[in-house]
Amino acid sequence: MIVTVGNTKGGTGKSTIAFNLAIVRGAWLIDGDRQGTCRMAMAARAGVLPLVQCDYLPDGKDMVKQVQASAHKFNDLVIDAGGRDSSALRAALAMSDLVLVPFQPRSLDVWALMDINALIHEARVINPGLRAMAVLSCADSIGTDNKDAVEALKDFPELVYLDAPVSRRKAFANAAGNGLSVLEATPKDEKAMAELKKLVTAVFMPV
Amino acid sequence: MAIKKTPKALDAFVNAAPDGAAKPMATEQVQITLKLSNELLSSIDAAAKSVNLSRAGFIKMTLSNTLKS
Numbered sequence: 001m002i003v004t005v006g007n008t009k010g011g012t013g014k015s016t017i018a019f020n021l022a023i024v025r026g027a028w029l030i031d032g033d034r035q036g037t038c039r040m041a042m043a044a045r046a047g048v049l050p051l052v053q054c055d056y057l058p059d060g061k062d063m064v065k066q067v068q069a070s071a072h073k074f075n076d077l078v079i080d081a082g083g084r085d086s087s088a089l090r091a092a093l094a095m096s097d098l099v100l101v102p103f104q105p106r107s108l109d110v111w112a113l114m115d116i117n118a119l120i121h122e123a124r125v126i127n128p129g130l131r132a133m134a135v136l137s138c139a140d141s142i143g144t145d146n147k148d149a150v151e152a153l154k155d156f157p158e159l160v161y162l163d164a165p166v167s168r169r170k171a172f173a174n175a176a177g178n179g180l181s182v183l184e185a186t187p188k189d190e191k192a193m194a195e196l197k198k199l200v201t202a203v204f205m206p207v
Numbered sequence: 208m209a210i211k212k213t214p215k216a217l218d219a220f221v222n223a224a225p226d227g228a229a230k231p232m233a234t235e236q237v238q239i240t241l242k243l244s245n246e247l248l249s250s251i252d253a254a255a256k257s258v259n260l261s262r263a264g265f266i267k268m269t270l271s272n273t274l275k276s
Contacts, residue, residue, distance in 0.1 A: 060221040087227030094217045126216040 002067070002077045003027075003203060004092040004099045008119060009112035010083035012102045013137035015041070016172050017199070018080035022052055023181040024200050028074040029054040032063055032081035032088030045179025060087025067095055076204065085119060093123035096130060100203060101159060102137035102166070105149035117156040124158070132158050135199065136165035164202040166195050 005018035015037035022029035022038075023045075029052055031038035042054035053074075057063040063079075071077055079096065081089040093099055101116055103109045113134065120132045134153055139146050146165065153161050166172070171189035175182045182192040221227050243251070255265030 060224060060227050061218075064217065064221065085224055087221045087224040090221045090224050090227065091217075094220055123220065126220055 001075070001098070001204060002071065002079070002096045004079040004081055004089075004096040005102065006079070006082040006089050006092060006099055006116070007101050007103065007112070008082055008085050008089070008115040009103075009109060012104055012109060013166065014082055014102055015080050016176055017100065017102055017135075017137065017166060018078050019176055020172070020181045020183075020196050021200060021203065022054070022076075022078040023050075024183060024196065025076045025078070025204060026050055026052065027076035027078045028052075028070070030063060030067070030077065030079045030081075030092075031056045032058055032060075032079050032086070032092055033083055034058040034086070034088075035083065038080045041176045041179055043179070044177065048179055048184070058086070058088050060089075060091035063088055063091045064095065067091075071095075082116075085115065089119070090123065093120065093130060094127050096127070098131045098133065098203065099123075100162070101132065101134040103134055103149065104138045105136055105140055105145040110149055110152045113153070113156045113159065117158045120158040132160065133162040133203075134159040135162045138168040139165040141167060162199075162202055164195070164199040166199060167191070169195075 003021065005014045005021065007014055015033065015035075018029065019038050019041050021027065029038055029042065031054060036056055036058075039054055039056045042052060045052065055066065057066055067077065079092040081092040099120060101113070103113060120130065124130050134156075136146055136149065150161055153159060169189060169192045171182050171185065171192040175185035178185065182189060182196050251265060252262055255262050258265065260268065
């Protein structure tokens, strides 16, 4: 299964989610973001098992070539792409089974969904099977903003809400900084672990 | 994991990104023949070497700068 974690807006938690999904699934991780955040996090993982292959492919054409040549070697492929409209994000959308769009429960994040919604619409012309799901990232622990953001998602018809929010937790950042998923990091954050497990199940093993 | 698109459609979609457009072709270049004195050529070579340029690169840069100014 090819899963893109992508959004045209930056700072939505794409890399953190892609990094965690790839480790938990033992997937091939492609860092298609020029910032190279996943690549850096994976470098911090040096020597930790299981080994996770991570390739930095911010150019869309290169990504297409590499995926066409090597995707058959892996059960799953997770692509981190976006932060803007880029050739890498477009290549990823054109090749993926599912695009997971993280968005924060903030007005600017919700408004920015218009761009990725339009790009997904365009991508479906050449990849009609592309499924698109939006997931709350850096979700609040209290208040009504999560609910309001999900409600606002109805304005974007290409996106289906995936009820597996990832909350704003230091555990995710601390783990990634050590090259680990939150399932591997210590001390354990049970709430973060539960959120990641729910997300992995929702993405890769939907009921 | 199947890749289902036609290559041409995929290329067009990918290239439509701001960073995906085909790079412009280099300006066509024309070869000329120019006779220079040995002294001038030696001076050009020495000056080119001092700025780590080839003879041709130095001549192009110098002409280009002169014309701009």
